[in-house]
Amino acid sequence: MSGPRFEPVRTVRAYERIVEQIEEAIESGALCPGQRLPSERDLMGQFSVSRSTVREALRVLQARGLVRSRPGDPHGAEVQPFTPAELRKSMTMLARVDGLSLGELVQFRMVLDASAGLLAARLRTDEHLAEMEAAVAAMRAAAEAGHDEFSAAEVAFHDAVARAGRNKLVQICAEVVRSIVCDLAADEIAAAPGRAALTRRSIRRHEEVLAAVRAGDGPLAARLSRQSVYDHYAGHVPAGERPALRALLE
Amino acid sequence: MSGPRFEPVRTVRAYERIVEQIEEAIESGALCPGQRLPSERDLMGQFSVSRSTVREALRVLQARGLVRSRPGDPHGAEVQPFTPAELRKSMTMLARVDGLSLGELVQFRMVLDASAGLLAARLRTDEHLAEMEAAVAAMRAAAEAGHDEFSAAEVAFHDAVARAGRNKLVQICAEVVRSIVCDLAADEIAAAPGRAALTRRSIRRHEEVLAAVRAGDGPLAARLSRQSVYDHYAGHVPAGERPALRALLE
């Protein structure tokens, strides 16, 4: 009695098919960042749907960061270069909805920064080293200035290390997690007592990381990076979560 | 002549304000997964906008995985539990658009699995150990069966380790990257010559990781996890990228 095997069908909305087609064109490179989509009124002709349907599809694509439309632009929606903005949004959402603790985020940063340091020590070029040195110099210069300048320089350093590690995934995730952690903890840290001492220690730590990277000592760079993140944030993590962080310090 | 400082204004679309409000309600917990939104026709009343605008907002929310609507459902759109689906989509997009290489992905897996192993060794409970043992047993049982059963068991093992590590971010990222790598390399690996030998070695490696986790030896678990991923995929990574992978093997 068993006839041919039938598969369950999924009704797929018109706007989804449009999203699929445009998405595919972008992913495959047929549409490059900077190029323009036809106008909504053109698209409704090409896809044989109404403008509402085209617009819903464009909203989805825009929500994914693939295109951007601007009222009055006579050239249609513009294909955007990939940015980690969406990745960041997903992770931020995860952090808020799933109730991710600061501890977990800091822990993840320790993992990522350590990996970046490890890789950077093996793969860095002189150019990368120069960037890191410049960033550390900027940190020293900004030590007496405001907290904003200092952390900008710090971010530049971590970014240089991540770039030197040559792993875009590590790089982007580190960037995303860093910005989330900063959002969560910035006020607290800026207002923390003994900021000057913390700043000095932070500079020393970064100099040590730089030295390890320059020496090509990956494991050392990794350990120092982890320690640096830990020192910076451990005070703001609930005491109960700290053992889990220390687990990463071998 | 310098009057009061004016700030640039950003025109914000109506549907964006709707997205913001509903998103905020979900993030803050005012709307929980399983709850229903009012119908589109109700929402257009509550927000004082047209249905098109409400629908564009819902499309965005749906694209972000926060909400799901079903035609004919008399209860309105349903708030969805958070899933890493969006995170996965972003990463997949990154992989395709930015031309992420298999090498980078494998490298990232090595980092994540190692961290999961390290954390699991310190934080695992007996329950977690039991799950891992069951997974390894399933791997042994599936060794002679198809590749699908085997890799399902393998995934279960890695998942158990990640859960034992108690870091949701590591867990989810590992899951996402694993699935992307599998998509990219599954066919190749299933068809690789000497699969039986590879399978045996894979089982041995996983047993070693399990032993290290049971013994609470974090660094060993981390090293073995890295090695396990490397062994599994190195053969499929272009030779030029392999040194970067070996950089992680100390």
Place this chain on the structure above:
DNA sequence: ATAGTGCACTGGTCCGACCAGTAGGCTGCA
């Protein structure tokens, strides 16, 4: 040649309509 104006076109929003589903109440039969 250039400054200024107007036009054609864009996206954002609104409205009203129709269709195909679904759930739940209602009716009628057993």
Place this chain on the structure above:
DNA sequence: TGCAGCCTACTGGTCGGACCAGTGCACTAT
């Protein structure tokens, strides 16, 4: 009284048309 089946009110998906406020470009007048 119990249940099967129909009916209806409502849902989301799609359509078409309309208006508005921006934008860029070509054209015009200087």
